[in-house]
Amino acid sequence: MEKVAFVTGGTSGIGKGIVKELLDKGCIVITCYHDNEKAAKEMKQEINNDNLIVKKCDVSNEEEVIKLFKLIKENYGKLDYLVNNAGTFIDSYIKDYNIADFKKVLDVNLIGKVICTKHSYKIMSHGGSIVNISSHLGIVPCLESAAYCAAAAAIINFTKATAIEYADKKIRVNSICPAFTPTLLSLKGWNKEEIDQKLKDTPLGRFAAPEDTSKLCMFLLSDDASFITGENIWINGGRLS
Ligand SMILES: NC(=O)c1ccc[n+]([C@@H]2O[C@H](COP(=O)([O-])OP(=O)(O)OC[C@H]3O[C@@H](n4cnc5c(N)ncnc54)[C@H](OP(=O)(O)O)[C@@H]3O)[C@@H](O)[C@H]2O)c1
Known part of the structure; x- marks a missing residue:
């Protein structure tokens, strides 16, 4: 039977790139989104592949995630790959942070990955594999992004802890820290001047594309x-700041 993959937040940006690569390899791919139904419908139409299943599911809501894993189990009986990609970004200086916003970023970017990882264990095949999408900002700090930085840093060590535990089923667990990649999430987070500076600071002279992350993920x-x-792999075009 084909490999079965669950990619969270696969309706846009980096996740969409990962979904496409998995479909090209002949996998059955289940993906979810949070609230942008229009983007989800357009993505489904654009990709037009019967092996793609798109569902609305908030990864930070354990009940919703349990329902989705139940559906995967009932329809396919197994899971081979989990890509914890879904993420959000709410910027603020620490001294001005609305704590509900700070918690929301942790809930989606960290706890959402924890919930999906927890519930994947039982149905994941022996020898399965998990990839967590962390961020450049999990390694280098950045102004006005403390919640995002904290979640991304936590994911790197959560990945290592999971790798030790899930090795009993030979499930491998790794993370990727992509540098700035123009997507809906990142473009709303930075102004033009900040984006130009990121490019100047990148020795390879371009931004990351979703494909840079999706190929490494594959x-x-x-x-x-x-x-x-x-393991954590940092893909940054040489930018260390
Ligand atoms: N872009 C960058 O520069 C960059 C750099 C490093 C790491 N990353 C990481 O890469 C991942 C993907 O980011 P992206 O830039 O590709 O963002 P994006 O284009 O905005 O896509 C984010 C995806 O996550 C989904 N999502 C958001 N909150 C969710 C939730 N609570 N439950 C389920 N799905 C949810 C979104 O669905 P809706 O549209 O319906 O909300 C969308 O499908 C994130 O983890 C991000 O932290 C991005």
Whole structure:
């Protein structure tokens, strides 16, 4: 039977790139979105592949995630790959943070990954693979992004902790820290001047594209990476700041 993959937040940006790569490899791909139904419908139409299932599910809501895993189990009986990609961004200086916003970022970007990882274990095949999409900002700090930075940093070590535990089923768990990638999420987070500066600071002279992350993700999911677990890979075009 085909490999079965669940990619969270696959209706736009980096997640959409990962969904496309998995479909190209012949996988059955279940993905979810939060509230942009229009983008979800357009993405489904654009990709037009019977192996793609798109559902509305808030990854920070455990009940909704349980329902989605139940659907995966009932329809496919297994899960081979989990890509924890869904994320959000609400910027503010720490001294001005609305704590509800800070918690929302942690809920989606960190707890959402924890919930999906928790519920994947039982149905994931022996030898399955999990990739967590963290961020450049999990390694280097950035002004006005403390909640996002905190969640992204936590994901790197959550990945390592999960790798130790899930090794009993030979499930590998790795994370990726992409640098700035123009998407809906990142473009609303930065002004033109800040974006120009990021480009100047990137020795390879371009921004990351969703494909840079999706190709690395495919490698980490694949058997070619069968001895890699608990690892974090930073893709940054040489930008270390
Ligand atoms: N873009 C960058 O520069 C960059 C750099 C490093 C890391 N990342 C990480 O890459 C991941 C993808 O980001 P992106 O830039 O591709 O963003 P994006 O284009 O805005 O896509 C985000 C996706 O996540 C979904 N999502 C948001 N909140 C959700 C929730 N509570 N439950 C389920 N799905 C939810 C969105 O669905 P709706 O549209 O329906 O809300 C959408 O499908 C994130 O984890 C982000 O932190 C991005």
